[in-house]
Amino acid sequence: MSPLRIGVLGAGMIATGGGGVLPNLDSIRHKAEVVAIADVVPDLAKTVAGRFGIPNAFTSLEAMLDGVELDAVVNLTPIPVHGRTCAQILAAGKHLATEKPLATSMEDADRICELAAESDLTVVCAPFNMLYPDRAEARRLVREGAIGKVAFARVRSSHGGPASGAWPADPTWFYQKGSGPLFDMGVYGIHEITGILGPARRVVAFAGITEPTRTVRGGPFQGKTIDVTADDNVLMLLDFGESTFAVVDGTFNVNAARGPKLEIYGREGTINLSGRPFGGDGPPLEIFRMDAVGGLRGWIAPDLPDGDAPMRRLVGLHRAVLVDHLADCVASGTRPLLNLEHARHVLEIMLKADEAARTGQAQELTTTFSLPE
Template sequence: MERKPLKLGILGAGMIATFDHGVIPNLKYIPEKVEPVAVADPVVEKAEEASKRFGIPHVFASLDEMLEKVDLDAVVNLTPIPVHGETSRKIVEAGKHLATEKPIATTMEDADAIIEIAASRGVTVVCSPPDMLYPHYREVRRLVQEGTIGKVAFARVRSSHGGPGSSWWPGDPSWFYQKGSGPLFDMGVYGIHEITGILGPATRVFAFSGITEPYRIVRGGPFAGKQIEVTADDNTLIMLDFGQSTFAFVDATFNVNAAKSPKLEIFGRQGTIQIADHRAIREGAPPVEVFRTDAVPGLGGWIVPESWGLQMEGERQNRLGRAILVDHLVDCVWEGKKPVLSAEHARHALEIMIKCLESARQGKVLDLTTSF
């Protein structure tokens, strides 16, 4: 059976859509899988600019108009965080496959509805972040599951940076600091996805969370010097319980201006696994290192797993940039397989984020009810 490229609508023409590592510029690497036919943005000038730059034939000022007037197979949702839930619901209600940026929504009601409607319409949903597609995260998952470091005791995940207002940023970063957004939904979602992708669903959450300073000054870019009022918590620290005395710590803040620690560390009874951060990898550090207490008889030591296959796959995925989300969606649609970046996983991460804010307010450990 001949596989035809999916006709793709792009909702949102901002940074994640158009920057060099973003979605639209890198669709050129998968022309056999996807045909971008329309772009919509409420700031229609942005959509028009993307249309001209990337040769997308149809331009719209709203999702409703795009869904009504163009024949689409799928939509990639690149809108700001607070409107993910509403717009994704409309997309699956229209019977279109969905690839959406993180998080899947900001309420459990919206997340549940997206999953239920997609199932009833027979459409596929994939949700960023894409980390569990990357070969070094999948390799760490395999190593942990095969008992390479023995029983896992705890993990540390760094999921923060200084915030978009802390350095040069091409647009107005104010909305990142407002209620409905913040570093938990913007950055913490990465660490939560990573550690649950490796260890599986968590069972309980406890957190501390608050606002470090009521105002921030944008340090670079066209809005340098602008004062931003901070209304979303910008400093959240999360503890996760995976059962059987396996725990994890995830930070989700806009207060990490620099760090040299690994991106992720997992400590087991017979060893340690760590994933380097992007800066270290760019400077030549191995993505994954493993310490085993029995590297050689009687001696512990660090090991660097090597695989040409994993390296080649990683190079392809790095080339795709954020378009890897669309690439994964098409593979799942064509092959009828459950996504690695499933909506159920995204819903579990969302429950963790919502309940960690509740936990911080109540000072209590809260049970989690979702799984994937």
């Protein structure tokens, strides 16, 4: 089968950085070939095209869709324009891999789902954490009752914010309404815990702005003062029904942490995901069992299915894993693990969390999705 002809929308850091899409495609060139790139910043697409040997460069999505034959588009635009650009790509009949979140309104998310269904198009939506074998193993362990009835989970999905380090571009927009840490970072934790436990039913949240301004601490914009208009500190409580809860953070206030990225507490044990490959220590997954060996309780670090090779491969792809997953799903005709329904549910949680924080009332969730078998 010929490789997918890919157009990349957005030529910024997510496209070109060391962990970005373009530098990490070499190992899957038999699956996907980038034939075009577009960016609204004058000359940026042309410069990036020259750097990565991409034959066509455009200054708009419309020009790229009209100017070259494509099978799919990878959407790497800023958060506020995801909804509009994803809909345009699908309306043009192209498969889609998009950065998170899917959109910033349920109306846009619903429209994206409708367009994909109408034309039988495949959509893959970041974040990609649930592709990792340790996350899949955690889901299997929970489903098979390895820790008994799940009581609650703690999920850390925050960092200090782009202004806290040497961010290579102007980080202002991360702190403006329409973006913020909930959409930027909280989406990871929500996606992971729902990807393990399944859809949530209600959300309660607290949110606010910790400081009205931020000063960029490093990089080319060091010293710049940013007016913060998006809530930069969001804590959520998810209700999964039957007295199963999860606490998830989405803030720009975690400059350092020693705790695990995710822990799930059950009546018969605990599952710990250390944060690897995202900087954690220790094995990627541990399970505490009340009857680990002969009635003795203790921690176990189980071997992941198929060993370490699948994890190493996925980690090596970095953000190009989205393209890899899209190409595999299109070729096989299978439903993506990173599917639209899950992304839409995560978006509803984030939007309802904002509403819960404003009103002080728990918000019922109406969307759902199904976990893989």
